Amino acid sequence: MVDNIPEHIAIIMDGNGRWAEKRGIPRFAGHKEGVSTVVSIVKTAIKYKVRVLTLYAFSTENWKRPKPEVDFILKLPKEFLNIYLPELKANHVRIGAIGDMEKLPFHTREALQYAIDSTKENDGLQMNFALNYGGRDEILHAVKAMATDLNDGKISIDKVDNKQFSKYLYTTDLPEPDLLIRTGGEKRLSNFLLWQLAYTEFWFTDVLWPDFSEKEFLRALEDYGKRKRRYGGVDELNEAILS
Numbered sequence: 643m644v645d646n647i648p649e650h651i652a653i654i655m656d657g658n659g660r661w662a663e664k665r666g667i668p669r670f671a672g673h674k675e676g677v678s679t680v681v682s683i684v685k686t687a688i689k690y691k692v693r694v695l696t697l698y699a700f701s702t703e704n705w706k707r708p709k710p711e712v713d714f715i716l717k718l719p720k721e722f723l724n725i726y727l728p729e730l731k732a733n734h735v736r737i738g739a740i741g742d743m744e745k746l747p748f749h750t751r752e753a754l755q756y757a758i759d760s761t762k763e764n765d766g767l768q769m770n771f772a773l774n775y776g777g778r779d780e781i782l783h784a785v786k787a788m789a790t791d792l793n794d795g796k797i798s799i800d801k802v803d804n805k806q807f808s809k810y811l812y813t814t815d816l817p818e819p820d821l822l823i824r825t826g827g828e829k830r831l832s833n834f835l836l837w838q839l840a841y842t843e844f845w846f847t848d849v850l851w852p853d854f855s856e857k858e859f860l861r862a863l864e865d866y867g868k869r870k871r872r873y874g875g876v877d878e879l880n881e882a883i884l885s
């Protein structure tokens with residue numbers, strides 16, 4: 643039994659290249675296999691009534707990879723959507739994106755924009771892809787947008803607080819993640835959702851993303867269900883001891 647299902651799950655889908663290298667096949671084959679994991683994890687998320695899923699698909703640092711690998715990765719959204727968009731729509735999925743879309747190739751943006759537009763009325767799982775996303779860039783982007791509004795007199799400086807500021811982030815209107823999962827063995831944030839993860843529970847696994855199964859996903863959900871979240875306060879037992 644899995645109870646206390648997180649409302650918003652963020653995932654760093656790491657280990658695709660290494661998965662392929664271990665098999666002596668090209669790295670792009672690992673990315674392709676990673677797409678299958680996305681499909682299976684989305685199905686599981688729908689089954690367990692997760693409200694929001696945010697997947698780290700392409701970071702601002704990923705441009706440093708060899709050009710053929712980057713080109714291949716940036717074709718995946720269109721390929722994915724050509725096959726799965728009808729099924730996602732049938733399941734009421736709403737697609738969103740976070741990151742700086744302007745630097746992405748036209749074919750990537752076009753496929754993504756179509757998916758966003760044609761699912762915007764859906765009320766099922768909100769599925770966000772972080773594309774050309776970097777947490778520090780996101781914060782800078784928000785600061786600049788807010789400074790412009792301050793300058794134009796649209797907001798006043800004494801009304802600026804955490805809530806107000808967070809409206810300028812790419813994640814406007816999204817709840818903060820309850821659970822962050824990172825596959826592939828690394829235990830770091832790699833510039834993902836820096837502001838939004840302030841109170842999020844972290845769960846790490848050595849399993850590489852192409853091998854990340856429903857069973858492993860449920861382990862993360864079960865583990866999360868057992869944790870007590872305090873948001874900087876104390877839990878009831880501690881409160882009783884301290885008083």
Ligand code: V0D
Binds near residue numbers: 698757773
């Ligand atoms: C590569 C593992 C699906 C991570 C999964 C452009 C690395 C496979 C999408 C996708 C990627 C994005 C937007 C959308 C629909 C699907 C995707 C990228 C990488 C970065 F609307 N998989 N996938 N996007 N990989």
